[in-house]
Amino acid sequence: MAAGLKGFFRRVLVWTVAREEKRLSRLALSELTDDQLADIGVTHSEARREAARPYWR
Structure with missing residues (x-):
């Protein structure tokens, strides 16, 4: 169970x-x-x- 939970939190962090x-890339863009x-x-x-695209896309 602990390993599965650790993997879940790792995926959420990534x-x-x-x-x-x-x-941040879109903000810089x-x-x-224009040049x-x-x-x-x-x-x-x-x-x-x-x-203008949402961050989750």
Whole structure:
């Protein structure tokens, strides 16, 4: 039982960390200038749409 519970909490932690990384990446994307977005091949509207997505997606 303890091993199963430990595995469960590990999966929850991994999921939480991944979602936080995604949230921070989208926040950074939303702060880029148009020139910076052009450098990475992303339009302003694409960046805005991606930044607006919920963190769980």
